[in-house]
């Protein structure tokens with residue numbers, strides 16, 4: 001293939017990433033020796049049963065958590081060897097995060113929530129915020145507070161917020177978990193559209209098989225290990 005990914009296109013890499021928690025006398029292996037390379041612009045879904053390590057992996061990629069062993073590299077920065085301020089800048093400028101439970105700031109309006117990543121970076125871009133509001137269909141709700149929105153509207157606000165600063169990496173943990181299937185599909189369409197426009201890579205953790213089928217690549221975890229990594233249509237399903 002003449003378009004094989006080169007090292008230059010690698011956006012993130014986990015090497016031998018291991019994360020353990022001790023629970024009483026017992027050790028929980030949340031992630032065990034995980035190797036994963038993510039290319040720029042790639043769409044990957046993470047699947048696997050509850051407790052298999054999906055959120056743990058996302059937390060390592062966002063730099064909010066560190067592995068006990070192994071390394072995590074994002075945008076050319078090896079997180080363990082970087083300073084706290086380098087990691088903060090990376091998160092602020094390079095990463096967008098969408099959570100299952102939205103995590104909107106209750107005392108900020110929809111447009112202020114969307115502008116938050118820019119504000120944290122001491123930037124203002126009202127045109128970009130207005131564009132995002134329009135794209136997620138929330139222009140009429142711009143000055144409303146999160147408590148006045150439906151679940152789908154809250155999630156679309158969270159999505160606009162995660163993408164407003166055109167991050168190179170978007171991490172979404174069960175972004176449709178709290179939505180009915182029509183709103184979930186709408187959120188996913190938007191995420192895909194904005195990802196393409198920005199050229200962002202997207203990693204989504206999900207229990208939703210239909211959602212997983214739309215990605216370029218599917219990674220299946222079981223007990224903290226990768227048990228499948230390939231095209232969604234070839235996924236053999238959970239190990240038995």
Ligand SMILES: Nc1ncnc2c1ncn2[C@@H]1O[C@H](COP(=O)(O)OP(=O)(O)OP(=O)(O)O)[C@@H](O)[C@H]1O
Pocket residue numbers: 021022023028029030048049050051052053054055056057
């Ligand atoms: N802070 C913590 N302290 C102790 N154990 C933890 C902690 N966070 C996660 N774990 C354990 O690590 C394992 C992996 O958890 P993780 O949250 O990554 O799973 P998950 O795949 O995201 O599950 P779900 O689909 O339910 O969100 C689980 O066994 C969990 O109980």
Ligand SMILES: [Mg+2]
Pocket residue numbers: 054055056173205
């Ligand atoms: Mg989780």
